Amino acid sequence: MSERHEAARALRSSEARFHAIVSNTPGLVYQFVLQSDGAIRFPYLSEGCQALLGIGAEQLQVDASRFLALIIADDRDSHTASMMASAADKTSWNWEGRIWIEQWKDIKWINLRATPRALADGSVQWEGIMTNITQSKLEEEEVKRSRAQLAELSAHVETVKEQERMRIAREIHDDLGGNLTAIKMALALLARRLTGDANLVEKADYLDSLVDRTIESVHRISGDLRPSILDFGLVAAIEWQAGEFEKQLGIPCEVVTSRTDIKLDPDQATALFRIFQEALTNIGKHAKASRVRVDLVRGARNVQLQIADNGCGMASEDRMKPKSFGIRGMVERASALGGDLSVTAGRDGGSVIAVRVPLAASPRAGKRSAGRTIRAKPADGSASLTKPPPQSGNLF
Template identity: 30%
Template sequence: MLFRTIREENASAIAKWQHFFDHAKWGMIVCDGTTNTIELMNPEFARMHGYRVEELTGRPLAYVFSEACKAGLQETLQLLREQGHHVWESWHVRKDGSEFPVQIDATAVTDQGEVVYQVFSVQDITARRRDEDSLRESEARLARAQAQGKLGSWLLDIRNDILEWSAECYRICGLSPGSPLNYQAFLDCVHLDDRECVDLAWRAAVAGGNYDVQHRIVAHGRVKWVRQRAELEYSSEGYLLRALGTTQDITELKQHEAALLKSQQSLRELAANHEKVREAERTSVAREIHDELGQYLTALRMDAAMIGIRFGEDNPELTRLVASMKHTIDTTIGVVRNLATSLRPGALDMGLGSAAEWLLIGFQERTRIRCQLQVLPEEMNLDEERTTAAFRILQESLTNIARYACASEVSVRIEQADNILTMEIRDNGTGFDPAEVGRRKTFGLMGIRERVLQFGGESRIDTALGAGTCVHIRMPCTSGVAA
């Protein structure tokens, strides 16, 4: 009874094994341990080689190997016998002569030290090879693109502090590829002066911020600039898992930027110097006109008057002529005075407050636009250059108001406090669209901006169509003080 059960159980186990052998998705063969002939094979093995089972049974194992792979087969089988188990990749050949890559997993079954038979399971790895090849190719393409763009990619496993860099990242940072990395190893590449900032930025990003920083690194003793950006990944429970980032070498960009800034600065200095020379010329021409020409004209007028007094009594014709001459000379004196004033108002010598007042009175008279002026404190302590700059800005702003604003009111506020000069020129006119004006090449507003920048200050224009315009400027009253 018991014996029968065991036999039945055996029979069922054998049936299961037979089923498994017949239906396995990979090829299986059993070879003789000494002769290496194929004794047994499953249908899949025959199918993958394009044979029927009977065609291959009894053949030597080498029969299914490609010519190139037959050579090393004996050595591999020797290894298998010694180790009992061996896995390798090779090339097999089909009945039609075509070759295909395989992975072979072999086990040697021994009995009292003798290899009785060997079991091989063989997998066609054509698809895997294709995937691997295309993966390798796309990785190579990515590496090439990264090298061309000087843009490396990285991945930081935050929980385990493991950092992975692409080849380009290693190149940018001047480390040999494959050196083990973590966050600290990266930080060690950062320029000493930037390390704290970078660390702070990273901590802020981890706390839920954005990571987009530009900083210096030192690679092979050379200082480089990089831009780092990263996206953080969280688990579904909200735990921070990892960061996927990019490192871009922006050294060249920074060099161009610095050169551009330098040339911008030189241009600004040139313009400032130009302006200074122009102001000085205006001042001297205005003085010359006012003092010299004015004096001569006054003398001429006195002479004309003298002629009238001396010879005009009995000569009405002469009296009339002298009166006409005096009138012409008076008009000329007026013109000369106006010319001198427009070149450089004398009020400027009495400070910005007085000059602004003088300007606004004239403006109000000419345009009938109501003006208000507030100057704090009344006596300002401002050098000539800044006084002139602020005055010219006010002048340009008033000209714009008269030309474009259709305003009925203007208010100007000038204040000097804490060594900072602020001026605000506000009108209730039409306003304008800054974007539209920005597309045009106009020099008035640009001049305002540049004049303020010369002194390390800043300017702003608040305006919108229908909402009036306000020009704000703010600049330090002595050089070296940031606004």
């Protein structure tokens, strides 16, 4: 008898500890059974049932389908699918979704985590916990909204910057360029009247050459602010920039595209061109490359731009350092257009910058031509056209 009393006392003590733990556990501790005939039941529900679900434990134990009725219609399929997958594979059941509490006129986000085990009658029983994750979901949504607003602001700032660049470039070209041209014409008239004074003629020639250099600087600065080549399309602009890069640094820059032109929204074309410029700047400064290849492809739904070099590459931890403003700027430009940008290591060394931007609804496809490879030759203005090499994943 003493052993029986001792066992009963130990059982009561164990139950007391269990109830103490459960009562101090946030959320709802439960047992859930899926019978072989598809029926469901809750053998056990903790006291947190009423607070979480707005239904008493006794009511749910009488009619477990009342829990399913709480789940918002859009989330029921995912609940059922996750339950059936857990039952079939005997893997942990982890689901989150929304429920509607009628008496509180409130939507809650809940998360349930449970571990399944097979019963002798073919049923599956889970022991787990449901928790209220509404606050974390609201915070998550707020973060998403903040990020969306930040992306929208970033896109607006870039648009304003480009508009201001266009305005400044136009004023420099029209006003300053016009004044310099007038000065050059006036100098030419003066020089013709100074034939008798060699010293003054020499100074006039010097001023004339200085005006020429200034006019070249005006054209260069205007082009840097807003390259007029963009008016001829993105393909032409990228080919031109590749040629300038090769001319200035002596690094061969090959442009491969399957279209003679890719018509895009002006903001998209400008953003892709700026990303391309920044990528070439980074290659010129840091890559120690001897060759660059550019692939520009227009798909059915997006435009893809890939810039690969065979240089020293970039360590993964260096790609998104806080002070990597060039890369971060490229990522933000792509993100502002609803696209994405990645920086990865090339198969045989170097780095690969890949940009993908979704097409706007208005632009139409450019004229399709046979695949071609364009090797920039800015020195003499020529370009060689050949069939592009097969895409094996290795750009060199």
